[in-house]
Amino acid sequence: MSAVIGLFASIGRLLIGALAELGRLAIFAWKAISHSVRPPYYPGRILEQLLLLGWLSLPVVGMTAIFSGAALAQQIYTAGSRFNATSTVPAVVVLGMVRELGPVLVGLMVAGRVSSAMAAEIGTMRVTEQLDALTTLRTDPFRYLIAPRIIAGLIAVPLLVLIANAIGIFGGYFTAVYKLDFNAAGYLNTTRQFLTATDLQMALVKSGFFGFFIALMGCYHGFKAKGGAAGVGRATTDAVVSAFILILLSNMIITLVAFG
Amino acid sequence: MMADHKIVLEGVAKTFGDNCVLDGINLEIERGESMAIIGQSGSGKSVTLKCILGLVKPDRGSIRIDGQDVVGLRGRDLEKMRAKFGMLFQGSALFDSLPIWRNVTFALTQGKARDATNMRKIAAENLERVGLSSKILDLRPSELSGGMQKRVALARAIAPRPEIIFFDEPTTGLDPIRADVINDLIVSLVEDLGVTALTITHDMASARKIAHRVAMLYQGKIIWRGPRDRLYDSGNPYVDQFVQGRAEGPIR
Numbered sequence: 001m002s003a004v005i006g007l008f009a010s011i012g013r014l015l016i017g018a019l020a021e022l023g024r025l026a027i028f029a030w031k032a033i034s035h036s037v038r039p040p041y042y043p044g045r046i047l048e049q050l051l052l053l054g055w056l057s058l059p060v061v062g063m064t065a066i067f068s069g070a071a072l073a074q075q076i077y078t079a080g081s082r083f084n085a086t087s088t089v090p091a092v093v094v095l096g097m098v099r100e101l102g103p104v105l106v107g108l109m110v111a112g113r114v115s116s117a118m119a120a121e122i123g124t125m126r127v128t129e130q131l132d133a134l135t136t137l138r139t140d141p142f143r144y145l146i147a148p149r150i151i152a153g154l155i156a157v158p159l160l161v162l163i164a165n166a167i168g169i170f171g172g173y174f175t176a177v178y179k180l181d182f183n184a185a186g187y188l189n190t191t192r193q194f195l196t197a198t199d200l201q202m203a204l205v206k207s208g209f210f211g212f213f214i215a216l217m218g219c220y221h222g223f224k225a226k227g228g229a230a231g232v233g234r235a236t237t238d239a240v241v242s243a244f245i246l247i248l249l250s251n252m253i254i255t256l257v258a259f260g
Numbered sequence: 261m262m263a264d265h266k267i268v269l270e271g272v273a274k275t276f277g278d279n280c281v282l283d284g285i286n287l288e289i290e291r292g293e294s295m296a297i298i299g300q301s302g303s304g305k306s307v308t309l310k311c312i313l314g315l316v317k318p319d320r321g322s323i324r325i326d327g328q329d330v331v332g333l334r335g336r337d338l339e340k341m342r343a344k345f346g347m348l349f350q351g352s353a354l355f356d357s358l359p360i361w362r363n364v365t366f367a368l369t370q371g372k373a374r375d376a377t378n379m380r381k382i383a384a385e386n387l388e389r390v391g392l393s394s395k396i397l398d399l400r401p402s403e404l405s406g407g408m409q410k411r412v413a414l415a416r417a418i419a420p421r422p423e424i425i426f427f428d429e430p431t432t433g434l435d436p437i438r439a440d441v442i443n444d445l446i447v448s449l450v451e452d453l454g455v456t457a458l459t460i461t462h463d464m465a466s467a468r469k470i471a472h473r474v475a476m477l478y479q480g481k482i483i484w485r486g487p488r489d490r491l492y493d494s495g496n497p498y499v500d501q502f503v504q505g506r507a508e509g510p511i512r
Contacts, residue, residue: 042371044475125355128351130351130356132315132347133349136342
C-alpha cells in the first residue's frame with residue numbers, strides 16, 4: 001500500500017515540479033516581452049546583439065543551407081525517378097527548403113551558436129553577482145540584457161532564414177543543373193512558379209518564433225544559473241537542448257495547423 | 261529619537277525551501293554610523309543585505325529606510341529607494357564587457373554610452389578617491405589585479421554619491437596589506453562622504469577597524485551587538501568563540 005502511495009507521491013512531485021518550472025518560464029517570457037516592446041531601449045546593445053546573432057551567423061547558416069539544398073535535390077531526384085516524376089525536383093526543393101528545412105536548420109544552427117553563448121554570458125554574470133550589481137546600479141537586467149537579445153532574435157533569425165532559403169535553393173539548382181542535367185532556365189522558371197507568398201510568410205512566422213525561443217532560452221537558463229562554473233555549464237547545455245526542442249515542437253505545430 | 265535611525269529592521273525572516281536563513285532579525289543603524297555584521301559563512305549575512313536592497317523579499321518583518329517601509333516597493337518608488345544605496349560586492353562584480361570608466365560611471369549612465377568626455381572625468385575623479393590613476397580608464401576589469409578590481413568596484417559604488425553603502429566581505433581574498441588598504445579607504449570614505457555604512461565580514465581585524473558598532477548573526481538571529489571595543493570582551497560565549505576563532509565552544 002505504502003509503495004503505491006510512494007509511487008503516486010513521486011509522480012505528483014515530478015508533475016508539480018514541471019508545472020512550477022513552466023510557470024516560472026511563462027513569467028520570465030512575459031517580462032522579457034513586456035520589456036522588449038516598451039521604451040527605454042538600448043540601441044547600442046541591440047546592434048551589438050544583431051551583429052553577434054545575425055551577421056556572425058551568416059557563414060555557418062550559408063554553409064548549412066547550400067549543403068542541405070544540394071543533398072535534398074539529389075534525394076528528390078532519386079525518389080522521383082521511381083515514379084517518373086523527376087520533374088518535381090525544383091518544386092519540392094523550393095517547398096521543402098522554404099517551408100521546413102530553411103527555418104528549422106537555421107533555427108537549430110543559430111540556437112547552437114547563440115543560445116549557448118547567451119546562457120554562458122548571462123550565467124557567468126549571475127554567479128559573479130554582476131546581475132545583482134546591475135540592479136543595485138538601478139539598471140533593470142531585463143531592459144539592459146534581455147530585451148536587446150529578444151529584439152535581435154526576432155529581427156535577425158527571419159532575415160537569416162530568407163538568406164538561407166535563397167542559398168538552399170541555389171544548392172538544389174547546383175546539383176540539378178550540374179549533376180542531374182536539368183535545364184538551367186527551366187529549373188529557375190519552375191522554382192519561380194512554385195514559390196508563393198504563403199510559403200515565405202510561413203517561413204517568416206516560423207523563424208520569428210524560433211528567434212524568440214533562441215534568445216529566450218539563452219537568457220532564461222543563464223538568468224537562473226547557480227553554483228559556479230558547473231552551474232554555468234549546465235545552464236549552457238539546458239539552453240541549447242530546450243531551444244532545440246522548442247524549435248522542433250513549434251515547427252511541427254505550425255506546420256500541422258497551417259496545413260491541417 | 262526615531263529620526264536618527266537610517267535603517268531599521270524589525271522581525272525580518274526569510275526561508276529558502278526548508279532552510280530558515282533569517283529568523284526574525286532586529287537591527288537599527290544610525291545615520292552616519294558604520295555597522296558591521298559578523299557571523300559564520302551561511303549565517304544569513306548576505307541575505308540580510310539583499311533583503312534591505314530589495315533583491316530578496318523577506319517572508320515576514322519590516323525594513324524601514326529613513327522611516328519608510330521598503331518591503332514590497334515597486335517601480336519608481338523602488339528606484340528612488342535604490343538610488344540611496346551603493347554596494348561593494350564580494351567578488352567586485354565589475355562588468356567584464358565594459359572598460360573601467362564605463363564601469364565606474366554605470367550608475368550615472370545606466371549603461372548608455374553618452375556624454376563620454378564628462379563621464380571619463382567623473383570616472384577619473386572617483387578613481388583618484390580610491391587611490392587609482394586615470395591611466396586605467398580604458399582597461400578591462402580582467403586586466404587588473406584583485407585588489408585593484410576591489411578599488412574600482414569601490415569607486416563605482418561611490419560615484420553616484422549614495423547615502424548608504426553596503427560592503428559585502430570587503431577584504432576577502434586579499435592579502436593582509438591590501439586588505440588594510442581597503443579598510444583605510446572604507447574608513448576615510450565613510451568619514452569624508454558622511455555615509456551610513458553596513459559591512460558584513462568574518463575578518464575581525466576589518467570589523468574592528470571600519471565599524472563603530474558590531475552585531476553578530478547566529479542561526480538567523482542577532483545574538484549580540486555592541487561597540488567595537490567590546491568585541492573581545494563581550495561576555496557572550498558565542499561571540500568569544502567566533503572572534504577568537506576556536507573550533508571548541510557553543511557554536512558547532
